[in-house]
Amino acid sequence: MSNVSGVSAVTDDPSIAARTDAYFNRTRTIVGSYGDVRVTYALFLRRPVIAACRLMTDWLLGVAAVRGLDIEVEQNFAEGDWVGAGEPLVYVTGSFHGLVDLETLLLQKLGPACVAAHNAYQMCLGLPQVRFLAMEARHCAGFEMQEMMAYAASVGGRAAEKEGALGFIGCANDATAHFYGAISGFGTMPHALIGYAGSTLRAAEMFHESFPDADLTVLTDYFGREITDGLEVCRRFPELAAAGRMGVRLDTHGGRFLEGLDPQLSYAVIERHVPGAIRRYRSETELRHLVGTGVSAAAIWRTREALDEAGFPAVRIIASSGFGVDKCRVMADARAPIDVVGTGSFIPDSWSETYATADIVAYDGVPRVKVGREFLLRKIEDRSGRGRSATKDDA
Template sequence: MDDKVPPSALAGDIAARTDVYFNRTRQVVARFGDKRVTYAVFLRRPVIAAPRLMLEWLQDVATERGTSFEFDVTHPEGSWTGAGEPLVYITGSLTQLSDLETIFLQKIGPACVAAHNAYQMCLALPGVSFLAMEARHCAGAEMQDMMAYAASVGSAAARKEGAKGFVGNANDGTAHWFGTPRGRGTMPHALIGYAGSTVRAAEMFHEAFPHEPLTVLVDYFGREITDALAVCRRFPELAASGNLSVRLDTHGGRFVEGLDPAESYAALERHAPGAIRRYRSDTELRYLVGTGVSAAAIWRMREALDAAGFPRVKIVASSGFGVDKCRVMADARAPVDVVGTGSFIPDVWTETYATADIVEYDGVPMVKVGREFLLRRNGARKKNGG
């Protein structure tokens, strides 16, 4: 009879997902004698520190293995970290740590870069509220949770500098990262297609959820201005109370209703002439006066709403709002109230690669040549033992 205790799900997951050479290193060290080591974890680009998911996972592993790890968090969550600066030192048994590197690096690199992107976006538009809409762009639940966490970290860092930041997200599962019990949202384009008209979709939603603020997509039929005003006239009380918003999500294949290149330039000339007189890259010009949700489109919508007597109706903008687009919108003083975005997810995935090197063996500093910058500085303290 086999009385061996079966491996736990966590242990099996680690063994299956980690690189084989780390698994073999663990076996070699167990055979020839353990050492107490310290790993330095870093990224090669500036980031906002977001180590929580990694640290919590390592704590869980330590508990299951009946061991403990010590963490010297040199850059606390939400703090700016320069390229190559160690974010965390992890100390413990080499036998217990050597097979964890693959997975713990997965849990810190992307989060730190996404947090930095979210931080930059919030600071670029400090008076604008952001809504995290990353879920549909994520490769599964684990990434979805990580990206929502990252947005919350970057947002919190920006709020310390006066920005409104992220006020929520679009799904219930990760809403807790933003301090809310559930996600936010009203309708996708599919509901408008189902209803047959933008106004009818708004009526259906309001009847089903009468106490919810109403945000209505207005680009489905290519009549952004016409349909926005029709919804406002259908719901004048919501419009007057500030509980009605129109959402621009026009794709990049066409201009918002009533705009073309000349009209787009004219809109910015009326409101932010300096923004188009400075040198611009092709991408920046598209964000200013091009197709899709441009700064000119947002200004045109604001003009139409105000002229029709709906100054309290808010404008929500989505579609490709990353760091660069937010900066251009700020330069054009685009009158947007809320930005819905999943574009804080890193564009260049190679930038998210975190790295770890052992920098001490049994208390003796030692690291591969070229990585001496990772060695602990004199007086570094070990803390947060697991």
């Protein structure tokens, strides 16, 4: 049985048949009547990705064990490797009758994970000195997707770590914390706790009284007083602030500016710290990330100014709200003083980009694939030592 948890662990034939495409089920019936062959599948995506195949291969091996199949899984890339568009990630060889009805589910488990891993990788490389916290769960369509996205972020983060980035340090849920080598999720308070407490300070006090050994990260935007409320909490807990055990989380709504800012003052903040950034923006979206409403680079710089001026240089800034690949790039260009980014925006924006594809490239060892997909054939070495695609003549 696969070690993949939840719904994705389904390996019994009736459940697989109900979830796969009808033409695969019918093909399985036909092959059962006319005779089995040993085939090789190539699985690939049409865009560059980061290899994140383990959830898919774990499930496949689980099904093979239940069915008693003798299969070979040839992974062309290590987990976390960069993969070019159209390059086969995995070759799977085994009984056509045993594999044909698995294609739909295999592709579901491969494409989205690889694209999300690529997004996470790019985000971490864009802000290499920032730690990332995966907060994808609330944006997922059930636990199977949540598990896949958390796994993908961990793979992309580790790939970025190999290139010097700090990467993803964890996630917000206990169930997926193991992907980051942790036993529990991270997090302190939602906006709801502040509403319940009646003030940002009282919510912080309640949290600290309940969890005195935990670091304190306080949301500051509930009442629109990010600076005022953040400093009030710092003054209430000066020991935590001085010890670096405290952070303020900026999650300002995109419909308003951070406390004390407006367009003119936002420009002024950027000019004080990174005057060149405002002259390098290339789109209205980038300009909004720099000086617009919500959690902009100007908002982050203004918060850092206020904390430092008040004598709290060790208090961390945790930024959230729409931190995808593009926003991370803008923040890097603005050298925004972020300590941690909380984000689920590695989830692909365009779901059509996540579509993986599979083609059979050999039947009983004879190379054969539909016209136009010859690039999927296994590469072999000719006498000159140069790689070429296999053909029927090689059988």
